[in-house]
Amino acid sequence: MSEPSHDLAGLIGSRICHDLVSPIGAIGNGLELLSLAARPDGPEMALISESCASAQARIRFYRLAFGTGPGEQRIGVPEARALAEGYLHGGRLALDWATGSDLSRQELQLGYLALLCFESAMPLGGTVRMGRAEDRWRLDGTAPRLRADPVLWDGLATPQGPGCVTPASVQFALLALHANGAQRAIDVEITAERLCMRV
16 A cells, blocks of 8 residues: 555545544434433434544544544643543443643554554454553553454554455554555564553
Protein backbone atom coordinates (compact mmCIF):
# COMPACT_ATOMS: atom_id res chain seq x y z
CA MET A 1 0.00 0.00 0.00
CA SER A 2 1.57 3.29 -1.08
CA GLU A 3 1.51 6.56 0.81
CA PRO A 4 -1.12 8.20 -1.46
CA SER A 5 -3.49 5.23 -0.99
CA HIS A 6 -2.85 5.42 2.76
CA ASP A 7 -3.86 9.12 2.75
CA LEU A 8 -6.89 8.31 0.62
CA ALA A 9 -7.97 5.57 3.06
CA GLY A 10 -7.82 8.06 5.92
CA LEU A 11 -9.89 10.61 4.00
CA ILE A 12 -12.49 7.95 3.17
CA GLY A 13 -12.65 6.92 6.83
CA SER A 14 -13.09 10.55 7.91
CA ARG A 15 -15.83 11.14 5.33
CA ILE A 16 -17.83 8.05 6.30
CA CYS A 17 -17.60 8.80 10.01
CA HIS A 18 -18.45 12.48 9.46
CA ASP A 19 -21.53 11.64 7.42
CA LEU A 20 -22.79 9.08 9.94
CA VAL A 21 -22.31 11.17 13.09
CA SER A 22 -25.27 13.49 12.39
CA PRO A 23 -27.98 10.90 11.60
CA ILE A 24 -26.96 8.65 14.48
CA GLY A 25 -26.93 11.67 16.80
CA ALA A 26 -30.41 12.61 15.55
CA ILE A 27 -31.67 9.12 16.38
CA GLY A 28 -30.25 9.51 19.89
CA ASN A 29 -31.97 12.87 20.29
CA GLY A 30 -35.23 11.38 19.07
CA LEU A 31 -35.02 8.57 21.62
CA GLU A 32 -34.37 11.11 24.36
CA LEU A 33 -37.45 13.09 23.33
CA LEU A 34 -39.54 9.93 23.37
CA SER A 35 -38.42 9.18 26.92
CA LEU A 36 -39.26 12.76 28.01
CA ALA A 37 -42.69 12.44 26.43
CA ALA A 38 -43.40 9.58 28.84
CA ARG A 39 -43.84 7.05 26.07
CA PRO A 40 -43.96 3.45 27.31
CA ASP A 41 -40.57 2.06 28.18
CA GLY A 42 -39.78 -1.56 27.56
CA PRO A 43 -37.09 -3.96 26.43
CA GLU A 44 -37.52 -2.83 22.84
CA MET A 45 -36.83 0.82 23.66
CA ALA A 46 -33.91 -0.15 25.88
CA LEU A 47 -32.40 -2.23 23.08
CA ILE A 48 -32.75 0.61 20.57
CA SER A 49 -31.23 3.13 22.98
CA GLU A 50 -28.34 0.84 23.83
CA SER A 51 -27.66 0.10 20.16
CA CYS A 52 -27.72 3.79 19.28
CA ALA A 53 -25.31 4.65 22.09
CA SER A 54 -22.99 1.85 20.94
CA ALA A 55 -23.09 3.10 17.33
CA GLN A 56 -22.29 6.65 18.45
CA ALA A 57 -19.34 5.46 20.55
CA ARG A 58 -17.94 3.34 17.72
CA ILE A 59 -18.24 6.12 15.15
CA ARG A 60 -16.37 8.56 17.43
CA PHE A 61 -13.63 5.99 18.03
CA TYR A 62 -13.34 4.98 14.37
CA ARG A 63 -13.18 8.62 13.29
CA LEU A 64 -9.93 9.01 15.21
CA ALA A 65 -8.55 5.51 14.62
CA PHE A 66 -9.17 5.36 10.87
CA GLY A 67 -9.70 8.97 9.84
CA THR A 68 -7.31 11.78 9.11
CA GLY A 69 -6.91 15.21 10.64
CA PRO A 70 -4.38 17.69 11.99
CA GLY A 71 -1.59 15.55 13.45
CA GLU A 72 -0.66 18.27 15.94
CA GLN A 73 -4.19 18.44 17.40
CA ARG A 74 -4.06 17.56 21.11
CA ILE A 75 -6.54 15.17 22.72
CA GLY A 76 -7.06 15.41 26.48
CA VAL A 77 -6.77 12.37 28.74
CA PRO A 78 -10.47 12.25 29.75
CA GLU A 79 -11.63 12.34 26.12
CA ALA A 80 -9.01 9.85 24.91
CA ARG A 81 -9.90 7.37 27.65
CA ALA A 82 -13.66 7.89 27.22
CA LEU A 83 -13.46 7.20 23.47
CA ALA A 84 -11.64 3.91 24.05
CA GLU A 85 -13.91 2.84 26.91
CA GLY A 86 -17.00 3.79 24.92
CA TYR A 87 -15.86 1.66 22.01
CA LEU A 88 -15.25 -1.36 24.27
CA HIS A 89 -18.40 -0.88 26.37
CA GLY A 90 -20.58 -3.96 26.40
CA GLY A 91 -17.82 -6.20 25.05
CA ARG A 92 -15.60 -8.77 26.70
CA LEU A 93 -12.45 -6.69 26.79
CA ALA A 94 -11.60 -4.58 29.85
CA LEU A 95 -9.36 -1.53 29.51
CA ASP A 96 -6.84 -0.26 32.04
CA TRP A 97 -5.92 3.23 30.81
CA ALA A 98 -2.57 4.10 32.36
CA THR A 99 -1.41 7.25 30.58
CA GLY A 100 -1.91 10.61 32.22
CA SER A 101 -0.83 13.15 29.63
CA ASP A 102 -2.51 14.74 26.63
CA LEU A 103 -1.62 13.20 23.27
CA SER A 104 -1.42 14.38 19.70
CA ARG A 105 -4.05 13.02 17.34
CA GLN A 106 -1.32 11.15 15.45
CA GLU A 107 -0.04 9.53 18.65
CA LEU A 108 -3.50 8.55 19.85
CA GLN A 109 -4.25 7.03 16.45
CA LEU A 110 -1.29 4.68 16.90
CA GLY A 111 -2.62 3.63 20.31
CA TYR A 112 -6.15 3.06 19.06
CA LEU A 113 -5.01 0.98 16.09
CA ALA A 114 -2.88 -1.10 18.45
CA LEU A 115 -5.90 -1.59 20.72
CA LEU A 116 -7.91 -2.86 17.75
CA CYS A 117 -5.13 -5.36 17.02
CA PHE A 118 -5.32 -6.59 20.62
CA GLU A 119 -9.10 -6.88 20.45
CA SER A 120 -8.83 -9.18 17.42
CA ALA A 121 -6.45 -11.48 19.30
CA MET A 122 -8.64 -11.72 22.42
CA PRO A 123 -12.06 -12.93 21.23
CA LEU A 124 -12.87 -14.55 24.58
CA GLY A 125 -12.14 -11.37 26.49
CA GLY A 126 -9.36 -10.25 28.77
CA THR A 127 -7.69 -7.08 29.98
CA VAL A 128 -5.56 -4.61 28.06
CA ARG A 129 -3.37 -2.08 29.84
CA MET A 130 -2.50 0.97 27.74
CA GLY A 131 0.41 3.01 29.02
CA ARG A 132 3.35 5.07 27.88
CA ALA A 133 7.09 4.53 28.33
CA GLU A 134 9.85 6.64 26.78
CA ASP A 135 7.37 8.41 24.46
CA ARG A 136 6.13 5.10 23.09
CA TRP A 137 2.94 3.16 23.62
CA ARG A 138 3.14 0.01 25.71
CA LEU A 139 0.15 -2.29 25.60
CA ASP A 140 -0.06 -5.40 27.76
CA GLY A 141 -2.89 -7.84 27.29
CA THR A 142 -3.80 -10.92 29.30
CA ALA A 143 -6.48 -13.39 28.32
CA PRO A 144 -7.46 -16.96 29.09
CA ARG A 145 -6.79 -17.74 25.46
CA LEU A 146 -5.15 -15.76 22.68
CA ARG A 147 -5.75 -16.10 18.94
CA ALA A 148 -2.87 -14.11 17.52
CA ASP A 149 -2.61 -14.85 13.80
CA PRO A 150 1.16 -15.04 13.18
CA VAL A 151 0.78 -13.70 9.63
CA LEU A 152 -0.76 -10.49 10.96
CA TRP A 153 1.42 -10.06 14.02
CA ASP A 154 4.69 -10.93 12.29
CA GLY A 155 3.74 -8.54 9.50
CA LEU A 156 3.81 -5.62 11.95
CA ALA A 157 7.61 -5.85 11.93
CA THR A 158 7.70 -4.84 8.26
CA PRO A 159 7.19 -1.22 7.06
CA GLN A 160 4.40 -2.20 4.67
CA GLY A 161 2.61 -4.39 7.22
CA PRO A 162 0.98 -7.76 6.58
CA GLY A 163 0.73 -8.61 2.91
CA CYS A 164 -2.85 -9.85 2.98
CA VAL A 165 -5.50 -8.31 5.21
CA THR A 166 -9.27 -8.54 5.38
CA PRO A 167 -11.74 -5.83 6.45
CA ALA A 168 -11.59 -7.32 9.97
CA SER A 169 -7.79 -7.01 10.12
CA VAL A 170 -7.16 -3.74 8.26
CA GLN A 171 -5.93 -2.17 11.52
CA PHE A 172 -2.73 -4.23 11.25
CA ALA A 173 -1.83 -2.73 7.87
CA LEU A 174 -2.70 0.79 9.00
CA LEU A 175 -0.75 0.47 12.25
CA ALA A 176 2.36 -0.62 10.36
CA LEU A 177 1.98 2.24 7.87
CA HIS A 178 1.42 4.90 10.54
CA ALA A 179 4.27 3.59 12.68
CA ASN A 180 6.60 3.57 9.69
CA GLY A 181 5.56 7.14 8.85
CA ALA A 182 6.37 8.18 12.41
CA GLN A 183 9.69 6.27 12.26
CA ARG A 184 8.60 3.91 15.01
CA ALA A 185 9.47 0.25 15.37
CA ILE A 186 6.79 -2.15 16.56
CA ASP A 187 7.98 -4.73 19.09
CA VAL A 188 5.70 -7.64 19.95
CA GLU A 189 5.94 -10.46 22.49
CA ILE A 190 3.37 -13.27 22.50
CA THR A 191 2.94 -16.14 24.94
CA ALA A 192 0.02 -18.48 25.54
CA GLU A 193 -1.92 -15.99 27.69
CA ARG A 194 -0.05 -12.69 27.34
CA LEU A 195 0.45 -10.21 24.55
CA CYS A 196 2.76 -7.21 24.76
CA MET A 197 3.39 -4.49 22.18
CA ARG A 198 5.57 -1.40 22.09
CA VAL A 199 5.11 1.15 19.33
